[in-house]
Ligand SMILES: Nc1ncnc2c1ncn2[C@@H]1O[C@H](COP(=O)(O)OP(=O)(O)OP(=O)(O)O)[C@@H](O)[C@H]1O
């Protein structure tokens with residue numbers, strides 16, 4: 151049974167200045183239910199890849215299919231309806247700093263035309279989403295009053311509040327301490343296992359990928375339990391200077407002999 | 423060959439920028455008739471651009487009117503025509519100084535304010551987030567500012583004109599002992615319809631210069647806080663200079679077609 155692809159890149163290239171390719175003929179497909187971990191050095195094009203997937207950047211070559219529709223040349227006003235079904239966590243959270251946390255989380259509910267929620271249900275939805283990221287107490291705060299980790303969680307709440315089938319997380323753990331980073335990754339795993347979402351997760355840290363690939367959320371006691379790689383359906387991808395240099399499972403990644411790819415892998419025996 | 427290539431390269435940047443500016447203008451204008459309308463944002467901007475500018479407009483109006491009465495009164499004294507001060511003050515204020523000074527003040531205050539606000543949103547990815555979350559930044563940010571400035575700037579100009587006349591009257595009274603009734607009836611009778619039209623049309627046109635240039639530089643900001651600072655200054659300078667240039671051309675048009 152072939153699952154449908156929620157996102158497909160076909161030889162996608164992106165340039166900001168003529169001749170400098172930030173993405174260079176990148177091709178891959180993300181079937182429903184898969185989680186894809188994207189790694190690569192700073193500046194290798196991870197953020198650009200996610201933005202291109204959303205149609206926030208335009209490809210100069212190749213084609214991008216998002217949720218079954220070719221968005222490569224779609225005009226901006228036709229993209230909103232498709233974007234409404236994709237959640238995105240920006241690298242620096244990108245919360246609206248003139249709005250409270252609650253207003254931030256309510257923003258997609260209020261502004262996406264395809265989402266019609268009665269006004270009185272809105273508050274419940276917002277609270278539910280903030281409870282999911284354990285940030286209900288900060289509901290009336292402004293983003294500037296939150297810590298980096300709390301901002302990240304508020305941004306996750308905003309990304310998942312509409313219940314999108316596809317989520318794009320840009321560096322959810324960058325710049326956080328190990329404990330908070332673990333909490334955030336646990337949230338991502340929880341979101342995947344509770345709502346069966348498909349996700350792309352950009353990260354620098356191998357342990358994030360490891361966690362996603364080998365653990366499942368246990369709804370009974372709220373902990374992460376070990377699971378087989380098959381059950382979590384996780385694929386790794388490594389970018390180097392805009393090119394896709396590796397795509398495969400964790401086992402394949404650990405076995406990969408390429409030096410650049412190897413730098414992202416913390417092998418179990420070395421970690422010990 | 424080489425020289426022409428150089429000139430072309432040199433012109434490419436400004437030409438592309440002008441093209442982008444026209445695109446932005448076109449899209450912002452088109453959105454006026456399109457759903458959704460962010461009326462809350464329009465009200466908020468009217469408050470911040472319009473009501474917020476009142477103090478500065480009162481001050482500019484009063485002092486520009488006063489200083490004009492001072493100099494005009496003295497010049498007219500040589501011809502024994504001090505009594506005509508009201509006429510001169512009124513015409514110059516309504517036709518030229520009111521619209522230009524108000525617009526320049528609001529440009530200094532709001533073109534830069536808009537550029538820095540939108541610029542910060544741009545460099546912190548809030549504009550991208552907005553697009554990702556289903557709103558068109560032009561519809562949500564640019565159009566409300568354009569509408570709000572378009573409504574408020576003519577109103578502010580009227581306030582400026584009036585306060586300027588009051589300033590002129592106080593100076594006239596104190597220095598040249600003008601008669602109040604004479605002064606006010608002169609200011610009123612000096613004006614013909616084309617003056618009023620010119621005095622309201624000018625700020626209406628400049629309001630687009632202010633809001634759109636502010637938004638344009640803000641949305642183009644890149645490179646962190648420094649980029650925002652640069653966008654802010656550029657917006658203010660560009661808006662002010664454009665207003666001054668346009669003012670001459672609009673003045674020429676009115677002189678040519680109204681015959682006065
Ligand atoms: N808007 C833009 N204009 C011009 N160049 C850009 C733009 N956005 C990204 N780039 C360039 O694209 C390249 C890839 O950037 P990108 O942000 O995707 O890196 P990244 O892999 O996300 O890095 P990091 O891990 O540091 O977030 C960089 O060289 C960057 O300079």
Ligand SMILES: [Mg+2]
Nearest residue numbers: 196197241321
């Ligand atoms: Mg990045």
